[in-house]
Amino acid sequence: MRVLIAADENAWGGLIESIRQTMPDVEFVASAGHAAESLAGFDALIPGMCKVDARLLATADRLKLIQQAGTGLESVDIAAAKQQGIMVANVPSHTSGNADSVAELGIWMMIGLARRHQEIAQCLAQQRLGQPVGLGLMGKTVGLVGLGGIGKALAKRLAPFGMRMIGVKREADAAFAEKYGLDWVGDMAQLPQLLEQADFVILSLPDNAQTHHIIDEKALSQMKPDSFLINLGRGGLIDKEAFIAALENNTLAGAGLDVFWQEPPDPNDAVFNYNVIATPHIGGVTDISLAGNVAGVCENLRRLRDGEAVDNRWA
Known part of the structure; x- marks a missing residue:
């Protein structure tokens, strides 16, 4: 069996070599x-961030499975794959530890932003003790936008910090709120209410037709200027344009980004000129x-x- 992995040999922190060792x-x-030119001669594809569209799928001559190494399938044309009889599957985040x-990375970003990470090195260099004065998380409100595997993991970990938690998902869910300790869980129509109340807003959604640019100029204007x-x-x-403007105009206090509009991001991107904690898409690494x-x-x-049924199929 031949499997194409649409990534550089050393990508994903050694994951490719681990796969090889597991299945010699x-x-x-x-x-x-992070691309593929042809699927000819392969039985399976691990796409990563590769765009798998109808054009690429047309090059397949024996492909049976597109297996994502993680959850994200936004770049895969699932309908086109299904039409060609190609299975599509992923690894759910709640079972893999992803x-x-x-969630741990998100909390690290929260703490870094609250403790004014950009000023710490300067204070040390200038031998200024007891500075900068940061924000404590206790009593602050965190708004969780998306309450899938990552949202649930965040809620479990944030509860001991003594924060007030609110959230939105596709449908309002009072039972979810009670189970995970949120004050309330509304539907996406209640996003403005969440943005108005939250000191920290954490996004953990896929990018699709319903969620693309969910944080736009209007949404940013609804957030607290010190959030x-x-x-x-x-x-x-x-x-991105509205986001940069909010940072430039100080209507947003700062941000944590593990994902970008272009990946990998340009090191000279204007986003790095502001109060931003940036990591190179390592949340699950x-x-x-x-x-x-x-x-x-x-x-x-x-x-x-071995001819057995594939788990976690989307097609």
């Missing part, structure tokens, strides 16, 4: 860059989540090889 009888081919790792925005979902959730993703990917490849 399978041939894995890594492409150059959601837990992403922070953290994006753990996808870059397209935020209107930990020993725990990598091991979980390797296990999930290899289990489905084994099932494909």
